Amino acid sequence: QKEVEQNSGPLSVPEGAIASLNCTYSDRGSQSFFWYRQYSGKSPELIMFIYSNGDKEDGRFTAQLNKASQYVSLLIRDSQPSDSATYLCAVYQDTGRRALTFGSGTRLQVQP
Amino acid sequence: EPEVTQTPSHQVTQMGQEVILRCVPISNHLYFYWYRQILGQKVEFLVSFYNNEISEKSEIFDDQFSVERPDGSNFTLKIRSTKLEDSAMYFCASSAWEGNTEAFFGQGTRLTVV
Numbered sequence: 368q369k370e371v372e373q374n375s376g377p378l379s380v381p382e383g384a385i386a387s388l389n390c391t392y393s394d395r396g397s398q399s400f401f402w403y404r405q406y407s408g409k410s411p412e413l414i415m416f417i418y419s420n421g422d423k424e425d426g427r428f429t430a431q432l433n434k435a436s437q438y439v440s441l442l443i444r445d446s447q448p449s450d451s452a453t454y455l456c457a458v459y460q461d462t463g464r465r466a467l468t469f470g471s472g473t474r475l476q477v478q479p
Numbered sequence: 480e481p482e483v484t485q486t487p488s489h490q491v492t493q494m495g496q497e498v499i500l501r502c503v504p505i506s507n508h509l510y511f512y513w514y515r516q517i518l519g520q521k522v523e524f525l526v527s528f529y530n531n532e533i534s535e536k537s538e539i540f541d542d543q544f545s546v547e548r549p550d551g552s553n554f555t556l557k558i559r560s561t562k563l564e565d566s567a568m569y570f571c572a573s574s575a576w577e578g579n580t581e582a583f584f585g586q587g588t589r590l591t592v593v
Contacts, residue, residue, distance in 0.1 A: 467524060
């Protein structure tokens with residue numbers, strides 16, 4: 368069973384701080400990694416994707432990938448109350464079932 | 480900005496009835512997916528569809544479920560003889576490339592089976 372694990376949280380950070388969200392995955396064949404944001408009762412919204420080891424930055428968001436450690440993270444700089452949501456890590460395997468496997472998500476609370 | 484649209488936003492049905500959930504993927508996308516999310520649980524893959532046929536399906540996607548692309552724009556999920564445990568949010572997604580790369584989700588259909 369291919370798993371994607373996330374701490375459910377809540378992760379509480381003050382406004383303006385850096386929020387660090389982590390994800391581990393079990394399948395070494397995973398090739399593509401995605402971070403989605405999901406507000407309560409809404410659909411997942413794609414915010415970042417990363418395919419290669421290292422860091423990828425997009426505005427206030429940085430995704431980090433370490434395939435050797437099977438670890439993906441998302442950093443949110445200058446956190447805003449509007450960033451309060453559940454962040455879903457999703458992993459795509461190119462072999463076997465070619466579909467996204469989602470983690471259960473980490474709930475982020477940004478305190479004003 | 481192009482988006483995936485789903486109808487209806489909320490569907491209530493009696494147990495044993497058939498429902499059809501509709502989706503209009505992003506127009507130049509070629510790969511289509513259905514996912515579901517039971518309240519408080521993970522988003523789960525149901526099925527992927529490409530070139531008018533199913534590419535992949537999960538163990539959840541049994542004979543009760545079917546998908547169809549009846550015309551050039553719509554993508555439907557049919558659930559026959561609904562059960563209480565089918566109550567969930569159903570999300571349609573589409574991507575331009577194989578591999579769920581940058582898959583964009585619709586706003587979802589909340590299905591309630593009573």
